[in-house]
């Protein structure tokens with residue numbers, strides 16, 4: 001029987017192979033994964049997930065998946081097995097267990113473009129060191145005096161150029177404001193200066209690549225952005241060299257109270273690390289808050305009562321200042337902007353500048369009876385919580401009064417009090433990676449709104465809508481027309 005011999009020899013390997021698969025199946029069966037659909041091989045459901053939709057909704061994909069599977073479901077996104085969470089409790093649990101059960105895990109393309117030392121992708125000790133530097137730059141003490149003054153100065157610089165009855169893009173104006181503010185406070189670059197304008201232009205190309213498909217092929221937005229990245233880095237590096245030379249010459253320049261100066265003096269970061277830090281702070285601090293301001297300009301005309309109440313609040317502040325002969329806003333004035341804070345929260349809740357975060361499970365985690373296996377991607381979708389009708393009464397409605405304490409008449413209604421809904425409200429993320437710019441972003445919005453409602457009335461000059469791509473953008477740049485008030 002010479003012919004059967006090979007099969008006979010193979011038998012043990014075949015048996016062990018079968019045993020191997022049974023064991024793997026067993027191991028898999030031990031997990032009680034949430035329901036869901038893994039979609040196509042490799043692509044999974046990524047294309048459906050990324051399809052653009054109205055920014056004030058969760059989008060068709062999310063809506064269908066939640067109604068079919070519930071608030072926690074499994075999928076295959078960005079080439080990885082993923083648990084998607086639209087569950088308020090799980091989102092909070094994920095963010096608060098950063099570094100223990102979960103860890104920040106952005107797609108490799110983001111690291112390629114923001115840099116491997118970018119705060120968005122760093123984890124562990126290095127992240128902590130960079131975070132401390134950023135928090136120092138954005139500390140309360142600096143906000144109260146220096147940054148408040150800067151924010152007001154740059155607001156007026158933009159608003160004072162607005163011409164009555166002309167049509168212009170509100171989004172471009174908001175970007176001008178936040179970019180100038182960041183460029184000045186990070187590297188002491190002056191608005192309007194040719195090199196600032198050049199950097200701004202380069203940044204537009206860069207941004208398009210951050211949010212595009214990460215295809216590093218000639219002609220793609222991603223490739224162009226990688227080139228922009230290196231142009232911008234060279235630019236920042238030149239600034240750095242000039243600064244180091246000045247410091248060596250002992251020219252203590254007290255005016256240049258910027259991030260670059262601070263990092264060079266007080267940290268031992270390498271050049272490469274400083275470049276990535278500055279690039280990503282410029283990115284984090286300019287894109288998000290300009291979109292937030294544009295969203296406020298977009299939502300408010302739909303709610304004239306809110307504009308009226310805002311105007312009353314800010315006129316009151318302006319009158320008091322006028323009487324005491326002061327001109328610049330101070331921290332006490334800012335603290336008086338109570339209704340404005342409701343408008344800010346409502347804008348962030350309904351507009352959802354950042355819609356979901358990227359995490360991965362570091363261990364097997366069990367939540368509400370479901371298993372999240374170690375190594376799987378986890379996407380906390382913070383936007384879905386903000387638009388959940390179980391948590392926010394009529395969530396599609398722009399209603400700043402829902403944030404007012406002790407206002408039972410309208411707003412929160414019976415399902416939610418403002419106290420309990422702010423528990424689920426996390427536009428700035430949470431836990432150890434809570435947005436470092438939270439307070440600055442709110443300050444920018446409040447001061448911009450202050451001078452906007454005091455000086456202008458505005459109307460939307462064309463139909464435009466906030467879309468989630470999933471980064472939020474207005475396809476036409478939100479054209480508006482203004483009138484002096």
Ligand code: HEM
Nearest residue numbers: 131284285288289292353354357428429433435436437441
């Ligand atoms: C409305 C405006 C803004 C929104 C909605 C926003 C949102 C967020 C969110 C959700 C995160 C967390 C990302 C994650 O956990 O993976 C974050 C992180 C961060 N944001 Fe913001 N942000 C805004 C404005 C700003 C501004 C003005 C700055 C400052 C210059 C800033 C600086 C940062 C930094 C440095 C981080 C990283 C923090 C860390 O990893 O420890 N952000 N932001």
Ligand SMILES: *[C@@H]1O[C@H](CO)[C@@H](O)[C@H](O)[C@H]1NC(C)=O
Nearest residue numbers: 125126129267268269270273
């Ligand atoms: C900076 O110095 C501290 C000690 O002062 C050290 O622990 C840390 O690793 C250094 N960081 C870098 C990037 O060299």
Ligand SMILES: *[C@@H]1O[C@H](CO)[C@@H](O)[C@H](O)[C@H]1NC(C)=O
Nearest residue numbers: 315318319320321322323325
């Ligand atoms: C500010 O005060 C001056 C007089 O002190 C007055 O003429 C002016 O109308 C006031 N402006 C506002 C906005 O109240």
Ligand SMILES: *[C@@H]1O[C@H](CO)[C@@H](O)[C@H](O)[C@H]1NC(C)=O
Nearest residue numbers: 341342345403404418422425
């Ligand atoms: C706005 O939301 C924050 C949570 O991010 C909350 O602490 C704050 O009280 C809210 N403001 C108002 C006026 O409700």
Ligand SMILES: *[C@@H]1O[C@H](CO)[C@@H](O)[C@H](O)[C@H]1NC(C)=O
Nearest residue numbers: 401404406407408409410411
């Ligand atoms: C409650 O909200 C309504 C608008 O719905 C507003 O007119 C009213 O002033 C608010 N009440 C208080 C006490 O703020």
